[in-house]
Amino acid sequence: MDNIPRQPPARSVFNGMVGVGALLVFDGKGGVTRHEPSATAPAVPLRGFKLIVGNSKSPEFKVWLREELGAFNADLLTAPSTRARCTVMEDKALVMLRVARPGAAPDDVGRQLLTLWIEKGRVIIATELNILDFLGLPRWEQSHHAPVSPADLVARLGLRAADRLEPLIEMLGDGLDEIEEALILKNHTKAQDNLEHLRRTLINFRRLVWPQRDVLNTLEIEDLSFFTAKDRLRLREASARSARMGDELQALSERAVLVHEQMIDDRAEQMNRIMLVLAAVTVVFMPLTLITGALGMNVSGIPFADHDSAFWLVSLGLVGLAFGIIWWMRGRHWL
Template identity: 70%
Template sequence: MTDEAPSPAPMATTAGLLGAGMVLIFDGKGGVRRHTSEEELPKAPLRGFVLIAGNSRAPEFRVWMKGELGDFHADLLSAPSTRARCTVVGDKALVVIRVARPGAEPDDMGRQLMSLLIEKGRVTIASELNVADFLGLPKWESSHHAPVSPADLVARLGLRAADRLEPLVEMLGDRLDNIEESLIIENTSTAQSRLSHLRRTMISFRRMVWPLRDTLNTLEIEDLSFFSARDRLRLREASARSARLGDELQAMSERAVLVHEQIIDARAEQMNRTMLILAAVTVVFMPLTLVTGVLGMNVSGIPMANDPEAFWYVCGGLICFSIAIVVWMRKRRWL
């Protein structure tokens, strides 16, 4: 009794494929091995599947996809996309995942696309990513803990994508903490611009996290004949991980709104203090302006007009009057 079953689609040879991609055979028991023959593609093990991955921009891989998958599915895999999605055609599913590049920063994630065609016994991946590195293939080969089904592979890809986003989300949280700390020391001069930039970055993150969750959820509920209950459970776990990141982003967005309100309140309080000072100055100098205006009239009868010490008397009286007004305002707690 053989442990191999016919492949779901006619696959002739690996000509032009191995130079632009790789072929992996998963035995369905946690094992994985590379296929290096250039003569023919392997058949999927009875309980496992075959993974074919290649560079979506490589002409050789495009030619292979058109020849082995047909123009329709080849175009689906190579078509540019801006959002993660899941599309089911017959008993096959096209899954598109957006992944942050390694070593990315929150301001420059360098998002890359990974398109997967999932069918019974085979998964085809078209991406510019280093798929072997992204999957952690050497670890799978040594630990004998590789995916056991196509759905399990997709679930792990979703978890890998979430793993790359999680430290970036933590960085966003640290930035928000720094902005809140700057408000405590009343340094609001740059807080507004930093907060605006942070909120724009959060929007960009949500555009990656929520579609990833929706993609995994959609794949889980689709009626594909080769999906088992365990497969759907794995997809649900990966979706929950993405949803948790989305919840963290949502919580940070709500915090950012509160911080924005704090900035507005701080600026309003600062403006109120400024207006209070200006009003106090006006109250102090308005009577002085009235006195000096009256004494400055060019008419006869001005008191002490001919007294050489009158100027100093007037100045002293104005100073004493100003001090009295300031003291009065302080007693009323206006200053």
């Protein structure tokens, strides 16, 4: 029974995650039609474009990429990458985006690579992400509100990626609020550990958000012949969304620095209070130690040496002297 090959989920097959991928044709007016990739190549409307989506790990899809784009460009689409970037070659663009996986936590984003080949009338996406569900294909089909151009598609991808990140950034802000509350409650040990973890997470998020913004900015300013003024405006909007998230991350980083400085100040203040107590004890007991040391010398002629109540008299005198020193120090506002 274990040797029987398992059939892939129907949803994965439908969305192009298995085999040669999925083929969609956009009419440029908000409509979208799905076609079988193995069928005859469908006609693309004059103002429309077609989208081919496939799994970057699928052997069938890799073979198709090599036939369509050549070995070099196919390898660029399927090779793993750690950063988002945009490369323009003649009148074509290679765009790499990184998207947080579904249900990710702030400390475990699990970024997924999304690589696009953009040219006039055609967009190819190679990714392990279920891109059609990610973009919301069923809603497009029902509302007739699909992308009208390749740039519009890229802008929507950027916006959907931002949608996944925004709740995580809000969680980071809530975590920073909890750290500040722990500081107010003087729980410094817990606050210090949480703050270090939060600052590392913020660094990882900035590495994810800022390159995304640069990719959209680069694609907007590049001189691609099939990009219209409206396309560039859509890309600018998506870039601005990423920039706003970057600014929010920067603000959280600055708050984290201020919280860290507050921790240092609190510790310095605590140390100053401890040193003040130790100094006050030293000032009080130093003259007492001098007097008791002098009276304890093993020589003749010590005052009150033969008096029966000498110990108690000296003790009372020392206590009175100690209270006098404390009163004098409080009068000078040292305590």
